[in-house]
Structure formats: structure tokens, C-alpha cells
Amino acid sequence: MADSQTKKSESLNEEDVTRYLLDRISGLEKRNLEIREELRQLESEKRFIETQKIRFEREIRKLKGEVEKLRSPPLIIGTITDIAGDNRYVVQSSAGPKFMVRASGFIDSKDLKQGVRCTLNQQSLTIVDILPESFDNQVYGMEISNIPEETYDDVGGLEYQITEIREAVELPLTKPEIFARIGITPPKGVLLYGPPGTGKTLLAKAVAHHTEAKFLRVVGSELVQKYIGEGARLVRELFELARKSAPSIIFIDEIDAVGAHRTEGITSGDREVQRTLMQLLADLDGFEARGDVKIIGATNRIDILDPALLRPGRFDRIIEIPLPDYEGRLSILKIHTDGMNISNKLSLENISKLTEGMNGSELRAICTEAGMFALRNEKDHVGMDDFIQATDKVGSEIKNHMKSTNDGVMFA
Numbered sequence: 183m184a185d186s187q188t189k190k191s192e193s194l195n196e197e198d199v200t201r202y203l204l205d206r207i208s209g210l211e212k213r214n215l216e217i218r219e220e221l222r223q224l225e226s227e228k229r230f231i232e233t234q235k236i237r238f239e240r241e242i243r244k245l246k247g248e249v250e251k252l253r254s255p256p257l258i259i260g261t262i263t264d265i266a267g268d269n270r271y272v273v274q275s276s277a278g279p280k281f282m283v284r285a286s287g288f289i290d291s292k293d294l295k296q297g298v299r300c301t302l303n304q305q306s307l308t309i310v311d312i313l314p315e316s317f318d319n320q321v322y323g324m325e326i327s328n329i330p331e332e333t334y335d336d337v338g339g340l341e342y343q344i345t346e347i348r349e350a351v352e353l354p355l356t357k358p359e360i361f362a363r364i365g366i367t368p369p370k371g372v373l374l375y376g377p378p379g380t381g382k383t384l385l386a387k388a389v390a391h392h393t394e395a396k397f398l399r400v401v402g403s404e405l406v407q408k409y410i411g412e413g414a415r416l417v418r419e420l421f422e423l424a425r426k427s428a429p430s431i432i433f434i435d436e437i438d439a440v441g442a443h444r445t446e447g448i449t450s451g452d453r454e455v456q457r458t459l460m461q462l463l464a465d466l467d468g469f470e471a472r473g474d475v476k477i478i479g480a481t482n483r484i485d486i487l488d489p490a491l492l493r494p495g496r497f498d499r500i501i502e503i504p505l506p507d508y509e510g511r512l513s514i515l516k517i518h519t520d521g522m523n524i525s526n527k528l529s530l531e532n533i534s535k536l537t538e539g540m541n542g543s544e545l546r547a548i549c550t551e552a553g554m555f556a557l558r559n560e561k562d563h564v565g566m567d568d569f570i571q572a573t574d575k576v577g578s579e580i581k582n583h584m585k586s587t588n589d590g591v592m593f594a
């Protein structure tokens with residue numbers, strides 16, 4: 183009897199344990215389902231947040247683009263003359279008229295006080311930047327190098343032009359006494375003209391290197407387009423800075439943008455160019471030929487230059503920088519392959535024959551591209567096949583560019 187009772191209680195215990203375990207399993211399964219549901223919800227939230235993130239990133243890109251657009255030229259420079267409250271300011275533009283304008287959101291209103299110089303976007307007339315009180319080359323995008331590193335050895339195929347520029351710019355800076363002894367006035371500067379990419383800037387930098395002169399480079403189109411109404415002032419300040427930094431060389435690239443034929447200009451843009459040109463002529467006349475500031479102008483469009491600029495006493499020598507001929511191309515190719523590991527079977531003579539009509543800048547691009555082809559094919563040396571592929575690539579890029587811009591020959 184006692185035996186049967188013990189068995190009964192044991193089987194009851196087993197039943198309890200089984201029931202308990204089954205309950206536990208079903209509890210865990212339920213919990214598992216709940217957790218899965220939570221996970222699903224979290225994943226859907228994550229997806230939503232990721233979509234939001236993408237949307238916000240797109241928005242940020244768009245806003246950044248708008249900020250860029252607002253900041254991009256052309257800009258009007260002016261001075262705040264009055265604060266009208268409610269984000270409204272009276273700005274007197276440097277070209278004369280007064281405007282009631284608003285400031286864009288990224289300008290701190292605390293910085294906008296009476297007398298502060300600022301730039302306005304020409305289309306929206308909103309204040310987009312605050313200018314420092316005095317002349318700041320960073321603001322005006324002027325390139326200043328202490329003494330450039332480029333030397334005459336870096337210039338290929340322009341031996342005659344190097345001699346000319348040495349006489350007209352280098353000699354007056356390094357040996358002014360020679361001119362005094364013979365009793366002639368040294369040249370004030372030279373004008374380099376010819377197609378783009380032929381080495382005008384390079385040559386100007388090389389002269390500055392050899393004369394240990396500071397190199398101040400401005401681009402004509404920026405003088406008249408970037409800060410409307412400021413061209414003349416910028417020219418004045420440029421000459422002032424050059425005098426302060428002497429010995430120095432002022433290099434005006436794209437001088438045709440300031441010095442085109444004077445026409446019956448009626449648009450404000452024409453008047454702005456004329457004002458800038460008059461200031462440039464005045465400064466050219468005003469500075470001492472025997473001093474240690476020289477000026478080099480460069481243009482692709484000598485045909486449209488105002489004759490006033492070409493008169494002696496302004497640019498005393500006018501030097502053509504043409505497209506390189508066979509020998510010129512060969513010497514440019516030698517310069518740009520100098521540091522490269524080239525195969526001894528490579529014939530630069532043949533490359534020079536293949537590249538007729540190309541300028542120095544394109545020849546340099548061919549050398550770099552050839553190196554890239556060799557790199558891609560995991561070679562140690564750059565060979566003829568790499569150069570041929572590079573020539574084709576650069577050649578077709580030029581054709582595409584010509585097609586898209588419908589560019590004709592732009593030089594005289």
C-alpha cells in the first residue's frame with residue numbers, strides 16, 4: 183500500500199515537472215515572439231531613420247550648393263551705412279547706388295555694423311560675406327609666392343623667348359647699373375602672348391625665381407568680374423603691394439579681360455572694364471622704370487588688346503609664345519619624363535612626331551597618363567605602348583573638349 187502511494191506521488195512529481203517545463207517552454211516561446219516583434223519594429227525604425235538620414239544628407243547637399251551659389255561670383259562690394267532692423271541693412275555699393283538688403287542666414291548679425299564692408303550677391307542682393315577692413319590678398323584671390331621654384335630648366339622649347347625675357351626683366355632687376363651706364367631706360371615689363379598652355383605662366387615664374395623676386399599673380403577676368411566696382415581699386419592695391427614687396431614681379435594673366443579695345447561702352451560691365459584699364463594704364467605710367475618692380479602681362483587674345491597697352495613705356499617688349507614645334511615638344515617631353523622610370527626602348531622622338539599641334543600642358547598630361555597606364559598594368563617601366571595609349575587618351579579628351587565648347591583658335 184505504502185509502495186503504491188510512493189509511486190503515485192513520484193508520478194505526480196514527474197507530471198508537475200513536465201507541466202512546469204511545458205509552461206516554461208511556452209512562456210519562452212511567447213517571449214521569443216515578443217522579442218522578434220520588437221526586433222522587427224526596431225528594424226523598421228532603423229530603416230525609417232536611414233531613409234531620413236539620406237533625405238537630410240540630400241537636403242544638406244542642396245543647401246550647401248545654394249550657399250556656394252550665393253557666395254559665387256559676381257559679387258558687389260559695399261559698405262553698410264544704416265541698420266534698419268528686422269534683418270534689413272542699407273548698403274552703399276562701391277559703384278555708387280544704395281540698396282536695402284537682407285543678410286543671408288549664415289552671417290552672424292552681430293558682425294553687421296555700420297561701416298562694415300561686405301559683399302552682396304548680384305542677383306539676390308543679399309549680404310553673403312564680410313570683408314576685412316584693409317586689403318587682403320586672400321579675399322581677392324591673388325596668388326603670391328615668395329620666390330617661385332620653377333627655373334629656366336623647367337621651360338622647354340622657348341630658348342629665344344627666355345633670352346628676350348632675361349634681357350627685358352631679369353637684367354633690369356639684377357644689373358640695373360648696366361642700363362644706367364649706357365644711358366637707356368630699362369624696360370618696365372613684357373607682354374607674353376600665344377595659345378593657352380604654352381608656358382607663359384611657367385616662364386614668368388622662372389624669371390621671378392632667377393631674380394629672387396616675389397611673384398604676384400592676378401587674373402584679369404577676376405579683377406573685373408569677381409568684385410564689381412572694385413577693379414580699379416584692386417589694381418591700385420596690387421601695385422602698392424608690389425612696391426612694398428619689391429623686388430617683385432606682377433603677373434597679369436588674361437590681361438585682355440581688362441585691356442580689350444575701348445568701345446562705345448554703355449553697359450555697366452563695359453564701364454567697369456574701362457575704369458580698371460584706365461587705372462592699370464595710370465599705374466603702368468606712374469611706376470619708375472628703374473625701380474625693382476616689373477610687370478609681365480599674358481594673353482591668348484593679343485588681337486583684341488587696346489593699343490594703349492601696347493605703347494612703349496608700358497609693355498616694352500611683346501614676346502610671342504607659340505605652340506611648340508618638333509624640337510620644342512621633344513624638349514618638353516624630356517623635361518616631364520625626367521623623373522620617370524622609362525623603358526630604354528622608348529623613343530621620345532617618335533612621341534614628339536605623334537603629338538604635333540599639342541601644347542606643353544597637354545604634353546605634360548601625356549607623360550602623367552603614360553605613367554598611370556604603366557601603373558595599371560603593374561609594370562616597372564613606362565614603355566612606348568603606354569605613351570601611345572596616353573597620347574590617344576589626351577588627344578580624344580582635347581577633341582571632346584573642342585566639340586563641347588565649340589572653341590576656335592583664340593589667339594592672333
Ligand SMILES: Nc1ncnc2c1ncn2[C@@H]1O[C@H](COP(=O)(O)OP(=O)(O)OP(=O)(O)O)[C@@H](O)[C@H]1O
Pocket residue numbers: 336337338339340377378379380381382383384385435480481482514517541542543544546
Ligand atoms: N614650354 C613648356 N615647357 C615645359 N612645360 C610646359 C611648357 N608649357 C607648358 N608646360 C606645362 O604646362 C603647365 C601649364 O602651362 P602654363 O600655365 O605656363 O601655360 P600658359 O601659357 O600660362 O597657359 P594659359 O594661357 O592657359 O594661362 C606648366 O605648369 C607646365 O607643367
